Amino acid sequence: MEHILRAEQVSKKYDKHQALNNVSINVPTNKIFGLLGPNGAGKTTLIRIINQIIAPDEGNLFFKDERLQARDIQNIGYLPEERGLYKKMKVGEQALYLAQLKGVKKADAKRMLKYWFEKFDLMPWWNRKVEELSKGMQQKVQFIVTVLHKPDLLIFDEPFSGFDPINVNLLRDEILNLKKNGTSIIFSTHNMSSVEELCDHIALINNSELILEGSVGEIRKSHSSRIFTMIISDFTDNYQSILHPLATILKESAQIDGNMHLRIRINDNTNVNEVISKILPYAQLHGFQEVIPSMNDIFIKTVTGKYPQDIINGD
Amino acid sequence: MNKILTIIKREYLSRVKKKTFIIMTIVGPLLMAGLMIVPVFIAKMSDSVYEIAIVDDTRLFYTEFKDGNNVKFTELNVNIDIALELLKESKFDAVLHIPSTGFHAPSSLRFFADKAINMNAKLFAESILEKEFESMKLAHAGIDPEVLRATQTKINIQSIRLQNDGNTQTDYPEVSMALGIFGGIMIYFFVFLFGAQVMRGVMEEKTNRIVEIIVSSVKPFQLMMGKIIGIALVGLTQFSIWIILTATIISGAGLALPDVFNPASSQQMNAESGVMGTLNATGSMQPTTNIEVNNNSLNQILESLRAINISVMIVSFIFYFLGGYLLYAALFAAVGSAVDNEADTQQFMLPITIPMIFSIIMAQIVMTNPSGPVAFWLSIIPFTSPIIMMVRIPFGVPLIDLWISAILLILGFLATTWLAGKIYRTGILMYGKKPSYKELWKWIKYS
Numbered sequence: 001m002e003h004i005l006r007a008e009q010v011s012k013k014y015d016k017h018q019a020l021n022n023v024s025i026n027v028p029t030n031k032i033f034g035l036l037g038p039n040g041a042g043k044t045t046l047i048r049i050i051n052q053i054i055a056p057d058e059g060n061l062f063f064k065d066e067r068l069q070a071r072d073i074q075n076i077g078y079l080p081e082e083r084g085l086y087k088k089m090k091v092g093e094q095a096l097y098l099a100q101l102k103g104v105k106k107a108d109a110k111r112m113l114k115y116w117f118e119k120f121d122l123m124p125w126w127n128r129k130v131e132e133l134s135k136g137m138q139q140k141v142q143f144i145v146t147v148l149h150k151p152d153l154l155i156f157d158e159p160f161s162g163f164d165p166i167n168v169n170l171l172r173d174e175i176l177n178l179k180k181n182g183t184s185i186i187f188s189t190h191n192m193s194s195v196e197e198l199c200d201h202i203a204l205i206n207n208s209e210l211i212l213e214g215s216v217g218e219i220r221k222s223h224s225s226r227i228f229t230m231i232i233s234d235f236t237d238n239y240q241s242i243l244h245p246l247a248t249i250l251k252e253s254a255q256i257d258g259n260m261h262l263r264i265r266i267n268d269n270t271n272v273n274e275v276i277s278k279i280l281p282y283a284q285l286h287g288f289q290e291v292i293p294s295m296n297d298i299f300i301k302t303v304t305g306k307y308p309q310d311i312i313n314g315d
Numbered sequence: 316m317n318k319i320l321t322i323i324k325r326e327y328l329s330r331v332k333k334k335t336f337i338i339m340t341i342v343g344p345l346l347m348a349g350l351m352i353v354p355v356f357i358a359k360m361s362d363s364v365y366e367i368a369i370v371d372d373t374r375l376f377y378t379e380f381k382d383g384n385n386v387k388f389t390e391l392n393v394n395i396d397i398a399l400e401l402l403k404e405s406k407f408d409a410v411l412h413i414p415s416t417g418f419h420a421p422s423s424l425r426f427f428a429d430k431a432i433n434m435n436a437k438l439f440a441e442s443i444l445e446k447e448f449e450s451m452k453l454a455h456a457g458i459d460p461e462v463l464r465a466t467q468t469k470i471n472i473q474s475i476r477l478q479n480d481g482n483t484q485t486d487y488p489e490v491s492m493a494l495g496i497f498g499g500i501m502i503y504f505f506v507f508l509f510g511a512q513v514m515r516g517v518m519e520e521k522t523n524r525i526v527e528i529i530v531s532s533v534k535p536f537q538l539m540m541g542k543i544i545g546i547a548l549v550g551l552t553q554f555s556i557w558i559i560l561t562a563t564i565i566s567g568a569g570l571a572l573p574d575v576f577n578p579a580s581s582q583q584m585n586a587e588s589g590v591m592g593t594l595n596a597t598g599s600m601q602p603t604t605n606i607e608v609n610n611n612s613l614n615q616i617l618e619s620l621r622a623i624n625i626s627v628m629i630v631s632f633i634f635y636f637l638g639g640y641l642l643y644a645a646l647f648a649a650v651g652s653a654v655d656n657e658a659d660t661q662q663f664m665l666p667i668t669i670p671m672i673f674s675i676i677m678a679q680i681v682m683t684n685p686s687g688p689v690a691f692w693l694s695i696i697p698f699t700s701p702i703i704m705m706v707r708i709p710f711g712v713p714l715i716d717l718w719i720s721a722i723l724l725i726l727g728f729l730a731t732t733w734l735a736g737k738i739y740r741t742g743i744l745m746y747g748k749k750p751s752y753k754e755l756w757k758w759i760k761y762s
Contacts, residue, residue: 015757051531053744070534078531082746084524089329100321101532145528 001064004029004153004184005050010059012045019045020056021208027153027186027201032179034199035188036295041205043188044081047157050186051078063153074103077151081158081188083142085130092117092126095145102149109148116144120170136167143171147178154178155186160194172198192295204299211302223298225307227291228272230262235283242282246270251313259286263313318533319541326516326545331552340553344560352568365436368407370398372415379447386436402429409433411440421448491709492682498632498705499678503671506639506701509550510647510667514660516542517651517743526743535740539652540732543644547637554636631708631717638724639701643667645728645735649755652742659749674702685710695720697727734759 005027012020020042027033035043048054050061052073061068063075086094092113099109117123120140125133133141139162147154156175160168175198179185187195196202202219204212212219227250232239243249243264251263266275276288293301293311301307330336368391371377380388389407391398398410409428416423424444426437450460474488517539520526529538650663674693681690685707693703694712700720704712741758742750750758 014761048744053527053530053535054740073532076531078528080524080527080531082524082527084528086329086519086523086525097321097325098528098532101318101529103318103532142528 001029003027003062004064005068005186006062006065007046007050008060008062010046010049010056010061012042012049012054012056018208020049022059023205023208023210024059025203025210025213027184029184030179030182031200032175032185032187032195032198034192034195034202034295035186035205036192036195036202036299037190037205039190041190042208043190043205044157046205047078047080047155047186047188050155051076074149075151075153077102077146077149077154079142079146079154079156079159081161085138085141087131088129090127091122091130091133091141094130095141095148098145099148102145104149112148113144116148120144135162136164139163139167140170143174147174151183153184153186155188157188158190159187160189160191192299196295202295204295204302206299206303212298219295219298220292223293223301225291225293225297225311226266226268227307227311228264228266228275229287229289229291230264230279230285231259231287232262232279232283232285233257233259235260239279239282242278243275246275246278263291265312319537319544322533322538322541323545323548326542327548330512330546330549336549336553340556341560343553343557344564347557347561348564348568351565365409365433366407367436367440368398368401368410369413370395370410371413371417373413373417375418375451376413376444376447380440380443383439386439388440399427402427405429409436418448418451488710491685494628494709495682495685495706496678498628498708499675499702501632502636502639502701502705503675505550505554505636506643506671509546509640510643512546512549513543513644514647514651515657516546517648517739518654518657518660521652521743521746522655530743535743536736539645539648539736539739543641543648543732546644547640550636550640551633628708632705634721635701635705635724638697638721638728642697642701642724642728642731643671645732649735649738649742652739653745653750653755655746655749663752663755670698671702674699678702678706681706685712691716695723697724700724737761 003026005025007023007025010020010023011018023042023046025033025035025046035046037043045054049056050068052068052070063069063072089097095113095117096106096109099113100106104112114123117126122137122140122144125137130138130141146156154175159171159175163171175185187199189195196216199216201215202213203210214222228247240249247264247266247270249262249264251261253261255261264275266272272290276285279285291311293307297307297311364385364387366387366389367380368389369377369380370391370393372395377390380390382388391401391410395410395412395414398412401407402410408430409426409432412425412427414423414425421444426432426440453460453463520529520538526538533541646667650660650667653663654660677689677693677699681687681693681703684690690703690707693699694707694716700723704717704720707716737759738755741761742755
């Protein structure tokens with residue numbers, strides 16, 4: 001089973017608003033899949049369709065290569081963007097209740113909750129009301145009830161929003177741990193930089209449509225900016241004319257120490273090594289590095305057709 | 316199915332374990348029993364005597380003023396101005412002045428008081444004067460009052476209903492009316508009380524933002540139904556405890572104070588039957604009521620209560636409470652799902668409150684003609700039937716009407732639940748703007 005979840009040409013319309021238009025994604029098994037896009041792009045709609053909270057107007061979904069059906073929700077864990085708990089209910093009681101709704105037997109749920117509560121230092125709070133907990137602790141409880149029933153697929157919608165940095169790290173470690181144990185994970189966020197180093201696979205959604213999907217490596221390769229920074233010294237005056245047939249100089253800035261910092265875009269059919277070997281006889285090379293576009297930059301390039309200004313001139 | 320049970324259990328236990336529930340469950344019967352017992356005591360204990368001074372310039376009437384219950388008359392053979400001075404000094408509560416022209420012009424009679432007038436005392440004095448004026452005028456016309464009295468006949472026709480099995484049954488419409496309106500108001504009260512709990516519960520889940528976590532485990536419809544059923548059970552629990560406790564307290568009070576509740580003593584019985592809500596028109600201020608009439612009305616009440624099938628009343632009360640509650644609770648849930656805060660519920664409450672209030676208003680018309688067309692139609696339309704049918708039942712309802720009403724109520728409940736489920740499903744995930752009716756309609760149409 002290569003893909004734990006496949007969505008084929010899913011569309012959803014609310015009144016006149018097209019929330020999803022013909023979106024297909026393939027979530028690889030045991031990978032972290034980033035569902036990225038700006039607010040209002042349709043990510044949450046797609047996630048709700050996967051969780052069978054709402055039904056698509058068109059399109060099919062497959063879970064483990066079989067048509068998605070009601071009982072599959074036992075095998076999916078979902079941490080929604082809008083999340084909360086019953087304020088007046090006791091923490092332990094509430095966690096047990098939510099676990100039972102996921103189909104876990106009470107005795108099993110109790111045992112597993114104990115493990116997680118101890119891991120997150122929540123045990124002393126078992127009999128306290130949720131409203132007595134700090135926001136961070138409530139978020140830990142929410143995380144626990146999301147993963148407790150050991151689902152094969154975990155879906156986190158804006159998981160880090162509202163978490164403090166300590167809890168973000170805790171959560172990140174636990175998620176990586178879950179992945180190591182074989183869980184497949186979907187991350188949905190508008191804040192692309194927060195997850196791009198975690199994700200193996202990415203889908204970009206904009207204006208209800210899928211605009212990009214693939215593994216992070218592939219996307220990076222196919223969206224290479226071909227922009228490099230180069231630091232040289234002791235150069236001859238004609239280094240520009242040497243570079244010229246191979247690359248475009250986007251920016252030159254002479255430093256006080258006599259070094260020259262350059263930003264160049266190498267022509268499409270030119271090899272990087274060729275550029276280096278051409279320049280070496282005419283200058284002392286101190287540094288040569290590719291400017292790697294972030295997912296955000298790639299997103300902007302895909303939507304607008306060009307990279308944002310900062311990647312071009314380095315400001 | 317298992318999950319819906321888990322939801323019902325939580326909804327039920329989380330409410331039953333609340334302090335407010337326990338307090339209400341205990342205080343409720345105390346209040347209800349208090350409502351029944353306290354007036355009896357007040358009627359017994361109100362012994363402050365209202366003193367009226369009579370200034371009778373005609374010297375015709377003053378001998379006729381016999382002290383009544385809590386009213387004392389004193390004849391003052393003085394000028395009215397002096398009497399009013401005495402009134403200012405609070406020697407009396409009131410002064411009744413019959414001027415010398417009083418016999419020919421009764422409108423010149425005056426009743427003075429330095430505080431708010433005790434209406435009962437005034438009415439009592441008026442009734443004495445009326446009788447006296449009457450007998451004097453009769454004498455003037457040469458008619459013997461005894462002869463006239465003999466011509467007056469009190470008509471009180473006993474109503475007897477023929478039953479299908481050929482037996483006859485004496486009817487007591489007054490008792491049926493009281494029972495019917497009581498049952499109707501109880502249904503109204505319970506539907507609103509527990510319907511509002513459903514609405515608040517839905518809103519709590521929505522504003523807490525827990526609802527999306529739950530609907531990723533169960534279907535929204537299951538969550539809604541679990542809540543509605545759980546709260547229905549809370550209602551039934553509270554209702555049963557109330558009945559048992561109220562009955563215990565009243566019978567306990569009856570045992571502890573047999574004097575107050577002993578029906579053989581006409582005075583107390585009088586007050587008690589008044590409390591029971593029957594239309595016994597005897598008032599403590601009217602000494603004309605005699606003991607025989609009182610005993611009669613008590614026997615009537617007891618007999619009529621025996622005649623009305625109490626088990627039918629209870630079974631139908633539970634059915635119409637549940638049916639009415641389920642019908643409206645689904646709508647309450649839909650309202651709760653559509654809004655973010657309690658203030659916004661107002662505009663959507665109208666379609667719920669109007670049929671309920673309409674039912675209560677129409678109940679009075681239904682009472683006067685419990686088998687008429689208004690009664691029939693309102694008691695089979697699901698939105699009004701829970702209240703109106705409860706009003707009709709003590710009068711006896713044809714079985715076919717009951718069946719039509721019950722089936723339509725069940726269908727109505729299924730329809731509102733289906734409709735509400737569609738609004739609920741969309742509403743719980745909508746935050747921010749307050750929806751309009753138009754939007755709710757769109758939500759219903761979503762697949």
